[in-house]
Amino acid sequence: MALWEWMGTSELPSLLLRSLITLTLLACTTALLALYLRPRYSSLRFLRGPVSTSYLTGCWEEALAEEPGVAYSRWAEEYGGAVRVASFLGEDRLMLADSAGVNHVMKECYSYPKPPEVRGPLGRILGKGLQHAEGDDHRRQKRIMAPAFSTAHLRDLTPTFFAVAHKLRDHWLDLIAAGGIEEGAFKDSVTATAFEKKEGETVVDAMKWLSRAALDIIGLAGFDHPFNALSSSSDALGAAFSTMLSSTFRPTARIMLAANLAGKLISALPFDLSAWMPVEQVRRIRRCFETMESETERILQGKKEEARSAGGVGLGLGMEEEKRDLMTLMLKSNLEDVKMTMSDGELSGQMTTFVLAGAETTAGALAWALKTLAEKPHVEKQLRTELRKAKGGVVEKDDELEYDELDRLPLLDAFCREILRLHPSLPYTLREATSDDSIPLSTPVTSQAGQQLTAVPIKSGTVVMIPIYAMNRSRKVYGEDADEFRMERWTEEGVGKGAAGAWGQQITFWGGPRACIGYKFALLEMKVILTVLLDSFSFAPRDATIKLGHRAGAITRPIVVGEEALGCRMPLRVRRVEEG
Numbered sequence: 300m301a302l303w304e305w306m307g308t309s310e311l312p313s314l315l316l317r318s319l320i321t322l323t324l325l326a327c328t329t330a331l332l333a334l335y336l337r338p339r340y341s342s343l344r345f346l347r348g349p350v351s352t353s354y355l356t357g358c359w360e361e362a363l364a365e366e367p368g369v370a371y372s373r374w375a376e377e378y379g380g381a382v383r384v385a386s387f388l389g390e391d392r393l394m395l396a397d398s399a400g401v402n403h404v405m406k407e408c409y410s411y412p413k414p415p416e417v418r419g420p421l422g423r424i425l426g427k428g429l430q431h432a433e434g435d436d437h438r439r440q441k442r443i444m445a446p447a448f449s450t451a452h453l454r455d456l457t458p459t460f461f462a463v464a465h466k467l468r469d470h471w472l473d474l475i476a477a478g479g480i481e482e483g484a485f486k487d488s489v490t491a492t493a494f495e496k497k498e499g500e501t502v503v504d505a506m507k508w509l510s511r512a513a514l515d516i517i518g519l520a521g522f523d524h525p526f527n528a529l530s531s532s533s534d535a536l537g538a539a540f541s542t543m544l545s546s547t548f549r550p551t552a553r554i555m556l557a558a559n560l561a562g563k564l565i566s567a568l569p570f571d572l573s574a575w576m577p578v579e580q581v582r583r584i585r586r587c588f589e590t591m592e593s594e595t596e597r598i599l600q601g602k603k604e605e606a607r608s609a610g611g612v613g614l615g616l617g618m619e620e621e622k623r624d625l626m627t628l629m630l631k632s633n634l635e636d637v638k639m640t641m642s643d644g645e646l647s648g649q650m651t652t653f654v655l656a657g658a659e660t661t662a663g664a665l666a667w668a669l670k671t672l673a674e675k676p677h678v679e680k681q682l683r684t685e686l687r688k689a690k691g692g693v694v695e696k697d698d699e700l701e702y703d704e705l706d707r708l709p710l711l712d713a714f715c716r717e718i719l720r721l722h723p724s725l726p727y728t729l730r731e732a733t734s735d736d737s738i739p740l741s742t743p744v745t746s747q748a749g750q751q752l753t754a755v756p757i758k759s760g761t762v763v764m765i766p767i768y769a770m771n772r773s774r775k776v777y778g779e780d781a782d783e784f785r786m787e788r789w790t791e792e793g794v795g796k797g798a799a800g801a802w803g804q805q806i807t808f809w810g811g812p813r814a815c816i817g818y819k820f821a822l823l824e825m826k827v828i829l830t831v832l833l834d835s836f837s838f839a840p841r842d843a844t845i846k847l848g849h850r851a852g853a854i855t856r857p858i859v860v861g862e863e864a865l866g867c868r869m870p871l872r873v874r875r876v877e878e879g
């Protein structure tokens with residue numbers, strides 16, 4: 300018997316329905332009104348900032364019209380270190396480009412987690428790894444993982460890095476010996492065929508090769524797994540990661556709005572929305588996730604089995620002494636401390652995190668490094684001279700410098716710092732205040748009312764955007780030539796004084812308890828690959844008119860202006876270097 304029959308009235312269903320419709324309409328109208336009025340009552344309205352050109356997409360059109368991060372630099376110059384920036388659907392964000400303010404957010408990281416629209420998709424993509432964890436979970440995971448990323452451990456991993464770098468070098472040597480060029484480095488087959496190649500050189504898409512090398516390094520050094528990305532025999536996991544990493548799209552303000560809404564939905568829904576979407580692209584990415592999940596789980600179980608069956612020799616885990624990949628060391632820490640352990644889900648989440656957070660970022664930095672060498676032959680020469688002097692004049696030999704010797708090359712170090720400063724993988728990062736706060740400023744800003752503010756009061760729920768690119772190019776910190784490549788600045792007294800961040804007077808690797816755990820790993824990888832390539836090759840632009848730009852995605856990658864449709868690429872001429 301239906302409820303209304305039991306209650307003796309047949310009016311109830313239509314009454315209920317009408318009430319429901321009225322309530323829904325009322326809720327929608329209130330929500331729309333609140334959204335519409337949001338900018339007028341914004342808690343940040345006392346701050347100055349760029350004019351919003353659209354209620355839907357705020358200042359995003361302006362931000363995306365230029366190279367990633369350039370608009371943020373301009374706003375920081377014009378309005379100072381605390382700027383009100385209109386975002387999606389009338390939401391205001393605080394753009395914080397002040398070193399004291401950014402240091403505060405870095406230090407108080409657990410009160411400033413990533414906003415749900417970032418965290419939701421991050422959890423789906425990276426699993427329950429370090430990037431996704433917050434609060435006590437993050438503290439515990441980072442403590443267990445820290446020894447694996449120590450200098451002592453990286454010293455042991457250096458030969459693995461060199462082995463991959465040699466493989467990359469040999470591929471390019473083979474290409475030169477075969478007298479070929481890569482068609483993918485050109486706009487089309489006609490331009491490739493018309494290209495006049497000189498003796499002893501080739502043309503490659505350096506981004507493609509560096510991505511493959513970075514994937515192989517993280518596979519071997521991260522969890523002793525050969526992705527074989529440099530050879531064509533890439534395995535299932537390598538192929539899944541390559542697909543994930545190569546999926547590029549050109550972000551527009553509307554795409555960013557859709558991504559923002561989808562991110563919010565993903566974090567709010569208790570189930571995986573993508574499983575229900577009949578879109579081929581989404582299905583393809585889902586298949587990659589599934590492969591990543593099952594393969595990382597398989598590798599992890601294999602490692603644990605290895606530890607159990609060998610019965611306590613080697614690293615104290617029963618693993619061979621020479622197995623020193625990050626995952627082995629993390630398993631060791633995990634087993635040594637019974638109070639602090641990571642679950643299997645967290646451990647396999649770290650594998651995905653290492654690949655997705657560590658491979659393309661480092662490959663991108665290396666691509667900009669090679670482009671800089673191609674455009675600045677005198678820098679290339681200086682670096683090669685320093686390297687050969689350190690190697691005692693030995694040319695093209697697999698007998699390479701040790702970790703500490705590499706670390707002692709001042710020009711190479713300055714070069715890497717300057718590349719990382721000018722080309723940070725993340726042009727900005729986002730945080731959300733979980734309580735009301737007052738953010739201190741090192742340089743006061745002028746409010747809308749003309750007052751000088753030495754701190755910014757913010758409300759819980761405010762999204763804070765930190766423009767990494769703009770801060771790394773601050774004229775106040777690096778001088779009038781902040782936008783220029785000048786590696787000598789790193790040998791000068793007091794360079795980058797007053798910069799926020801943990802490493803190298805810049806915020807490329809972020810800072811505080813949530814700083815990039817892989818920064819030493821990335822630097823070692825850059826130095827190893829650069830020394831091997833510099834020893835054998837010299838670089839030049841593909842042609843005199845080529846213009847390279849940055850494309851923003853999850854991370855920033857290079858594109859050829861006018862050839863954007865071909866995806867992220869870095870075409871370069873590679874010549875065998877003269878000996879001596």
Ligand code: HEM
Pocket residue numbers: 429430441517652653656657658660661664723724725728729806807808809812813814815816817818820821
């Ligand atoms: C040039 C190369 C790299 C750059 C520029 C870079 C940059 C960054 C940045 C900016 C963050 C902070 C992101 C945020 O919280 O919004 C971060 C975090 C992280 N990075 Fe890197 N990274 C690089 C290489 C690596 C490598 C090689 C690995 C691992 C092998 C790695 C693993 C991580 C992890 C696990 C985190 C999360 C740390 C935490 O939340 O405590 N990164 N990285």
